[in-house]
Amino acid sequence: MGFKILAINPGSTSTKIALYDDEQPTLALTLRHSAEEIARFPRIIDQLDWRKEMVLEALAKNNFDVKSLSAVIGRGGLIKPIESGVYEVNAALKNDLVNAQREHASNLGGLIAEQIAQAAGVKAYIADPVVVDELDDIARLSGIPECPRISIFHALNQKAIARRHAEKVGKRYEDLNLVVAHMGGGISVSAHCKGRVIDTNNALDGDGPIAPERAGTVPAGALVNLCFSGKYSQRDVLKMLAGKGGLVAHLNQNSVQQICIDIEKGDQKSKAVLDAMSYSIAKEIGAMAAVLKGHPAYGRRGVQRTGERRNPRTLFVPRPDLHLSGRRRNGCVDAQRPECTARRKNPEGLRIIVFSVSGTRRYPNKFDMVSH
DSSP states (O other): OOOEEEEEEEOSSEEEEEEEETTEEEEEEEEEOOHHHHTTOSSGGGGHHHHHHHHHHHHHHTTOOGGGOSEEEEEOOSOSOOOSSEEEOOHHHHHHHHTOSSOOTTHHHHHHHHHHHHHHTSEEEEESOTTOOOOOGGGTOOSSTTSOOOOOSOHHHHHHHHHHHHHHTTOOGGGOEEEEEEESSSEEEEEEETTEEEEEOOTTTTOSSOOSSBOOSOOHHHHHHHHTSSSOOHHHHHHHHBTSSHHHHHHSOOOHHHHHHHHHTTOHHHHHHHHHHHHHHHHHHHHHHHHHHTSTTOOOOOEEEEESOOSGGGOOOSOHHHHHOSSOOOSOOGGGOGGGGGGGSSOTTOOOOEEEEEOOSSSOOEEEEOOO
16 A cells, blocks of 8 residues: 545635545546635635535545545645745644735645644645745836735646656756746746746736636726725725636636636627637736746747646637747647647646655745655
């Protein structure tokens, strides 16, 4: 019997779970959450028990006993900015997840993992939290000194798919330049330069493409006027940016699959909104390609997309070679290769072996990832 790992990846529209026997996946499930279900909870932290029970019920239905686990790992949340890696859930990390200054479903990953790990008598970990910060200094400045750009993106999924691509093409991740686009309830597009994410959109606070539940970049002046209109509280506006923005704001729907069904039935508004989201993602990919083109470490390039939005209508870059370079592509654009779709059924970045303790003063039990 091998080392049994439960991996938990809570997102804004789903909770993905996977079981591994060593590195061999034995179960992968996606527990989806509708906008109506999520709306029942005033705060994301209020979803903790609900999501945990869904995970336990799903495991029980598949005749799995949590007492047989060797470790539990959850998606990392909005803790203090740290380097990429795997960290044990200690008291400080747990406190930071419970009292996170920003709300996001990823905050629940380590907490759910810790509670299930306690019941199983094993340790809990998080991996590549959304606050992984490797930005170049030039990418941190904005036009307002009081509003610097910060790194909040889907680091777990992006790092995993980038490493998977590197392995596939027989290269080291640290030797490649890649544009990686995660497409889920939130959308992040990042420039990976030689193993570091040197630029990315803030996928949580109103930056980057339109997303199923997030507004993306909006006209600043109009947003200021809305804030001071007297019609909305601070919490209302924050919800417009993340939670009730994007497709939810326009169509009251966070499911791209359902929107595509509506479009097939002739819904022109749904088509216009989905096309606008696709356009905004393609534009962000082009911007990150420009970042890599001008970077001193510029070298091999490629586009990878992650997440679960795989409908043909969400294939956002019909000619990735033109967006990235005038030279002939070398086959590294998985988004246009149908044989790659089947590889993305399991949650990304959840096969993890941990060793070599290092870390930070606040989160001392940090481990190097040697397998994804």
